[in-house]
Amino acid sequence: xxxxxxxxxxxxxxxxxxxxxxxxxxxxxxxxxxxxxxxxxxxxxxxxxxxxxxxxxxxxxxxxxxxxxxxxxxxxxxxxxxxxxxxxxxxxxxxxxxxxxxxxxxxxxxxxxxxxxxxxxxxxxxxxxxxxxxxxxxxxxxxxxxxxxxxxxxxxxxxxxxxxxxxxxxxxxxxxxxxxxxxxxxxxxxxxxxxxxxxxxxxxxxxxxxxxxxxxxxxxxxxxxxxxxxxxxxxxxxxxxxxxxxxxxxxxxxxxxxxxxxxxxxxxxxxxxxxxxxxxxxxxxxxxxxxxxxxxxxxxxxxxxxxxxxxxxxxxxxxxxxxxxxxxxxxxxxxxxxxxxxxxxxxxxxxxxxxxxxxxxxxxxxxxxxxxxxxxxxxxxxxxxxxxxxxxxxxxxxxxxxxxxxxxxxxxxxxxxxxxxxxxxxxxxxxxxxxxxxxxxxxxxxxxxxxxxxxxxxxxxxxxxxxxxxxxxxxxxxxxxxxxxxxxxxxxxxxxxxxxxxxxxxxxxxxxxxxxxxxxxxxxxxxxxxxxxxxxxxxxxxxxxxxxxxxxxxxxxxxxxxxxxxxxxxxxxxxxxxxxxxxxxxxxxxxxxxxxxxxxxxxxxxxxxxxxxxxxxxxxxxxxxxx
Numbered sequence: 001x002x003x004x005x006x007x008x009x010x011x012x013x014x015x016x017x018x019x020x021x022x023x024x025x026x027x028x029x030x031x032x033x034x035x036x037x038x039x040x041x042x043x044x045x046x047x048x049x050x051x052x053x054x055x056x057x058x059x060x061x062x063x064x065x066x067x068x069x070x071x072x073x074x075x076x077x078x079x080x081x082x083x084x085x086x087x088x089x090x091x092x093x094x095x096x097x098x099x100x101x102x103x104x105x106x107x108x109x110x111x112x113x114x115x116x117x118x119x120x121x122x123x124x125x126x127x128x129x130x131x132x133x134x135x136x137x138x139x140x141x142x143x144x145x146x147x148x149x150x151x152x153x154x155x156x157x158x159x160x161x162x163x164x165x166x167x168x169x170x171x172x173x174x175x176x177x178x179x180x181x182x183x184x185x186x187x188x189x190x191x192x193x194x195x196x197x198x199x200x201x202x203x204x205x206x207x208x209x210x211x212x213x214x215x216x217x218x219x220x221x222x223x224x225x226x227x228x229x230x231x232x233x234x235x236x237x238x239x240x241x242x243x244x245x246x247x248x249x250x251x252x253x254x255x256x257x258x259x260x261x262x263x264x265x266x267x268x269x270x271x272x273x274x275x276x277x278x279x280x281x282x283x284x285x286x287x288x289x290x291x292x293x294x295x296x297x298x299x300x301x302x303x304x305x306x307x308x309x310x311x312x313x314x315x316x317x318x319x320x321x322x323x324x325x326x327x328x329x330x331x332x333x334x335x336x337x338x339x340x341x342x343x344x345x346x347x348x349x350x351x352x353x354x355x356x357x358x359x360x361x362x363x364x365x366x367x368x369x370x371x372x373x374x375x376x377x378x379x380x381x382x383x384x385x386x387x388x389x390x391x392x393x394x395x396x397x398x399x400x401x402x403x404x405x406x407x408x409x410x411x412x413x414x415x416x417x418x419x420x421x422x423x424x425x426x427x428x429x430x431x432x433x434x435x436x437x438x439x440x441x442x443x444x445x446x447x448x449x450x451x452x453x454x455x456x457x458x459x460x461x462x463x464x465x466x467x468x469x470x471x472x473x474x475x476x477x478x479x480x481x482x483x484x485x486x487x488x489x490x491x492x493x494x495x496x497x498x499x500x501x502x503x504x505x506x507x508x509x510x511x512x513x514x515x516x517x518x519x520x521x522x523x524x525x526x527x528x529x530x531x532x533x534x535x536x537x538x539x540x541x542x543x544x545x546x547x548x549x550x551x552x553x554x555x556x557x558x559x560x561x562x563x564x565x566x567x568x569x570x571x572x573x574x575x576x577x578x579x580x581x582x583x584x585x586x587x588x589x590x591x592x593x594x595x596x597x598x599x600x601x602x603x604x605x606x607x608x609x610x611x612x613x614x615x616x617x618x619x620x621x622x623x624x625x626x627x
Contacts, residue, residue, distance in 0.1 A: 009040045013047045133174040141172070142180055146189035150583060151590035153567055156186045186579065194582040197589050202269045204235040210275045210550050211239070211261060211295075212557040213284070215249065218568050222577065225249070226564075227261040228557040229271060231549040232422045233527060235592055236556045238585045240264050243577045251286025258291055275550050279303045296460060301426040302416040302553035306355050308452045309409040312402070313358045315444055319398055320358070322389055323365055324350055326372070329386045335375055344371040355413050359406035362399050369396065401438075405445055408436035417555035424526070426552035427465035430456055431475040459487040464547035467505075467540075469515070469529045470522045492539060501537035511536050563588050 010017055016027040018034065026035040026043060031050045035042060149158060158164055160182050169176040180189060212228040223245040230236040239261055247253060262273045275296040278284035280303045288297030313320055330336055331347040340346060348364040351357040365372075369390065376387045389395050412429050415421055430453055437445045457480070465471055466484045476484065492498025503509075508516045511533050515521075521528035526548050534541040567587050568580040575583070 009043055013040075013043045015043055131172065131174040133172070133178075138175065138178045141175055142178070142189065143192070145180065146185055146193050147586075149185060150190070150193055150586040153583075153587055155572070157182050159185055190579065190582055193586055197586050198268055201237045201589060205229045205237050205265075205269055205271045206231070206234055207271060208274055208546070208549075209234065209237075209265065209269075209271045210277060211258065211265070211273045212551070212554045213254070213258065213261075213276060213278045214554050214557045214561070215244070216561045216564070218564065218580075220568070220573055221245075224564075224577075225254075225257060226557060226560065227257075227264075228560060229265060229269065229273075230419070230551055230556050232420045232525075232551055233549055236419065236560075237269065238560055238588050239268075241581050241584075249283050251283050251290055254283055254287035255290035258287060258295075262295075274546060277551060277554055279554060280307065296550070298423065298458075298461065298550060299456075300416075300553040300555075301423075301430075301456065302355070302413045302555055304452060304456050305409055305412040305416060308448060309356070309358060309406060309413070311448045311452070312405055312409065312445060315448075316398070316402065319395075319402065320350065322395065323362055323399060326365060326386050326389055327361060329383055330368075330372060330375075335379070338375050339368050339371045342371045342374060344368040356406075356410040359403060359410050362403050362406070365399060366396070366403065401441060404438045405441055408433060411436070416552040417558075419551065419556050421552045422464070422468075422526075422548055423461055423550040423552055424464040424468040424471060424548055427457060427461045428468075428471050428475060431465070459483050460547065463487050464550070467530075467544040467547060468526045470519075470526060491543065495539045497537065498539040501540035504537070505540065560584070560588055563591060 007017075009015075010026065014029045015035075016029055017038070018025050018027045020034070023036070024038060026038045027033075028035070028046060028050055033046075033050070035046060145159065148154075149156065159180055165176060165179060168179055208231075209229040210231050212230055213225070215223060215225045217223055222243055224241050225244045226241040227239040228236055229239050242257060244253075258276060265271045265273050273295065275298065276288065276291060277298050277300060278288065280299045285299070288299075291297060327347050327349055330339060331349065336347050345364065345367055347368075348357065348360045350361045372390055376382050376390060412433060415429060416426050433453075434446070434449060437449070462476065462480050462484050466473065466476065466481075466488075488502055489499070492502060505512050515529055515532060520532055527545060530541045530544045530548070534545075564580075564584045567584050568575055
């Protein structure tokens with residue numbers, strides 16, 4: 001062609017520059033293929049592939065006339081090719097192109113690719129090119145993502161995070177465009193997973209259950225009234241909660257909420273509530289009286305023990321004030337770090353909403369005493385009254401005395417908070433608590449313990465202790481046994497087999513004798529004992545099973561509040577109440593299933609409670625009329 005100087009690259013790689021429809025193309029002189037991309041690198045790559053594939057054809061066609069190259073400018077190489085034989089020209093083309101691109105060919109082979117590009121022929125499958133997904137798969141993956149986000153308590157906006165989207169593009173490209181939006185996961189999917197949880201939890205609680213009720217303030221200072229279903233035998237189920245920030249929590253108001261919760265339990269879980277356990281606040285006690293016609297009511301034994309601890313602390317207010325004075329001096333002045341640096345522990349102050357904090361504060365002072373004295377000797381700016389107290393042996397002796405008095409109370413609190421700790425076992429703790437206090441200080445604790453036991457140990461609780469086959473009946477004195485007998489006679493007299501079953505149980509006759517002799521249910525529990533005897537003694541067995549399944553405290557609902565504080569934290573303060581409640585239901589159920597909730601025998605921190613001294617001892621003798 002004329003009018004344009006041909007580049008040397010065409011001559012070098014055996015191409016001819018042609019024009020088609022006004023566009024310059026590169027025509028391969030070996031395979032006759034035209035290339036739109038005429039860059040030198042593209043020509044070189046094509047020549048490497050074309051020369052290797054067509055080398056055999058070039059040899060077999062050696063008798064054919066040589067390929068003309070009008071675009072090639074005169075030169076030594078062109079003259080040589082023109083004078084050479086056709087076979088020589090073809091071989092030269094193959095050898096030159098192959099040698100110039102040998103590294104490229106080897107690289108392609110090392111990658112496992114063919115010379116035509118892409119994977120080798122034996123690896124070329126449709127799955128390598130197409131990732132299809134069905135509607136059913138999309139639904140399953142979407143629900144799995146929703147469960148993961150809710151159960152792991154992740155921000156709902158995580159589904160729109162670029163890294164999350166990129167992960168799905170790499171893991172399942174065909175699903176990437178179906179990832180749910182933040183709005184979808186916080187509305188439709190949340191409702192679906194919530195309903196799914198309700199359905200799966202319906203088998204967790206039996207046909208009868210106990211209702212735990214308590215109130216709490218969340219991070220937004222919202223007052224929440226919550227309900228939980230739990231027995232010592234069944235897994236706890238979060239039932240419902242209400243925002244009562246603007247409501248007056250009177251006894252009548254709480255009674256209506258309990259009746260509503262009872263209806264909800266029957267509709268959602270087909271479960272009948274026969275007992276309510278609450279804290280010791282006066283409005284809760286009033287509510288217990290209002291629902292007494294069809295439900296039992298007990299107050300939390302952990303709360304009651306905490307009230308006893310507060311009463312004991314009040315017997316020496318000056319001691320408590322001095323302990324707080326010392327601890328605050330080291331806490332607020334920045335000396336806490338020095339205490340820890342020297343081998344001590346962090347300062348624990350008395351907190352009204354933290355159970356056992358009075359005992360822990362006193363122990364903190366004793367454990368850090370030597371380090372505090374050392375710091376007092378080093379620091380010149382310490383308050384003189386604090387230094388004097390630290391070196392006062394009478395003061396330190398008094399602190400140690402009250403630690404010994406507090407220990408049995410705190411042990412009772414921690415045991416009662418166990419999810420499987422029953423009302424009968426709590427009664428046994430109260431009956432034997434006097435033996436755990438130091439006898440030399442009985443003038444301090446004895447009158448307070450007697451007063452508290454009179455409020456806690458009502459007729460139903462003593463009866464639960466009596467009907468537990470493996471608790472010592474000797475713990476009940478004659479007056480308490482009269483209360484038990486009176487309650488049982490009035491409850492069982494209306495049935496044909498009830499009183500005879502009671503006599504057989506007391507005298508260990510018949511089936512009861514066999515069960516006692518073989519220690520059925522000991523030490524695993526008393527429920528197996530009564531379930532075994534239910535066929536011959538149905539009325540007494542039903543009464544015993546109901547009483548023995550009642551938990552000793554509201555500890556499980558307090559743990560739910562702790563989980564709610566994680567779900568509805570200050571960083572997620574835009575969550576509305578209904579959405580927060582559904583998220584808690586899912587998160588709490590997952591925690592129970594995975595058994596990740598902290599051990600029930602640990603103390604519950606920062607419990608928002610209003611402990612008052614309004615416990616009522618009235619018994620409900622008409623509860624078991626249906627028996």
